[in-house]
Amino acid sequence: MDDETRKEAKAWLEFYQELGIEGFYRREPGTVGKPPSLEVAQPAAAPPPKQVVSPAPARAASSPAPPKPVVPPTPPAAVIRPPAPTFSLFEAAPAPRSGPETLEQIRQDLGDCRRCKLAPTRKTIVFGEGNPHAKLVFIGEGPGADEDEQGLPFVGRAGKLLNRMMQTVDLKREDVYICNIVKCRPPGNRTPEKDEVDSCSPFLYRQIEAIKPRLICCLGAPAVRTVLGIKEGITKIRGQFYDFGSTKALATVHPAYVLRNPREEKILREDFEKIRDFLKSS
Numbered sequence: 001m002d003d004e005t006r007k008e009a010k011a012w013l014e015f016y017q018e019l020g021i022e023g024f025y026r027r028e029p030g031t032v033g034k035p036p037s038l039e040v041a042q043p044a045a046a047p048p049p050k051q052v053v054s055p056a057p058a059r060a061a062s063s064p065a066p067p068k069p070v071v072p073p074t075p076p077a078a079v080i081r082p083p084a085p086t087f088s089l090f091e092a093a094p095a096p097r098s099g100p101e102t103l104e105q106i107r108q109d110l111g112d113c114r115r116c117k118l119a120p121t122r123k124t125i126v127f128g129e130g131n132p133h134a135k136l137v138f139i140g141e142g143p144g145a146d147e148d149e150q151g152l153p154f155v156g157r158a159g160k161l162l163n164r165m166m167q168t169v170d171l172k173r174e175d176v177y178i179c180n181i182v183k184c185r186p187p188g189n190r191t192p193e194k195d196e197v198d199s200c201s202p203f204l205y206r207q208i209e210a211i212k213p214r215l216i217c218c219l220g221a222p223a224v225r226t227v228l229g230i231k232e233g234i235t236k237i238r239g240q241f242y243d244f245g246s247t248k249a250l251a252t253v254h255p256a257y258v259l260r261n262p263r264e265e266k267i268l269r270e271d272f273e274k275i276r277d278f279l280k281s282s
């Protein structure tokens with residue numbers, strides 16, 4: 001810096017000091033015009049308030065938006081009963097026909113479905129199986145290899161465990177209805193993707209509407225997410241009853257989870273006892 005510039009800088013510094021401005025620093029090249037980093041000065045952001053999602057029947061992508069989740073008052077320990085939605089489950093997924101549909105009509109409508117990207121790799125559409133007037137509907141995730149082969153839900157290892165659980169509470173497979181959130185096997189048994197669930201779930205809702213069960217049992221997190229709109233971990237929310245339109249829904253773990261974690265069989269058994277008690281008392 002030459003003498004002239006030094007003098008000028010000194011004068012400016014004295015001027016600023018008279019104004020009470022003391023701290024000066026050199027800017028790194030390229031930082032002119034950028035705001036200083038706020039990282040240090042900012043207080044840590046408060047975590048967002050924890051929301052308990054009030055389940056509402058999930059809807060087809062084209063349906064009107066579901067009611068906003070509400071934060072209910074502290075729920076009782078074991079049973080969450082969020083306010084019932086103001087619309088009926090049976091309006092949630094309107095069928096193209098007026099009046100009640102039969103499962104056969106819905107199956108016909110589904111046809112040789114090519115609505116999503118699961119179609120090219122599936123062998124068989126697994127529509128669902130069981131009593132068309134069942135009081136209880138089980139909803140799983142999607143067909144596996146055995147189901148894809150046979151065209152029937154829950155006929156592999158997970159199905160055998162489901163059958164055994166039903167036996168422990170005197171439920172017969174032929175008395176219930178069993179289906180999945182998607183009707184075609186996802187490659188490698190991966191979790192169904194959102195676009196696949198969006199294409200397929202309107203048929204599921206129409207099936208529920210045709211059957212009008214007293215209770216829906218969601219097996220595993222993807223079924224809980226799809227049907228009840230609950231994103232919380234399954235082990236947190238299992239064993240609880242939810243309102244689903246005028247029907248009740250119970251969330252529990254998927255039998256395949258129990259096959260991988262045999263010690264957890266007791267929680268599935270516990271939830272099946274709740275199913276038995278509910279059906280007895282309703």
Ligand code: URA
Nearest residue numbers: 140141142143153154
């Ligand atoms: N797992 C499922 O979720 N559904 C079946 O049908 C079989 C296994």
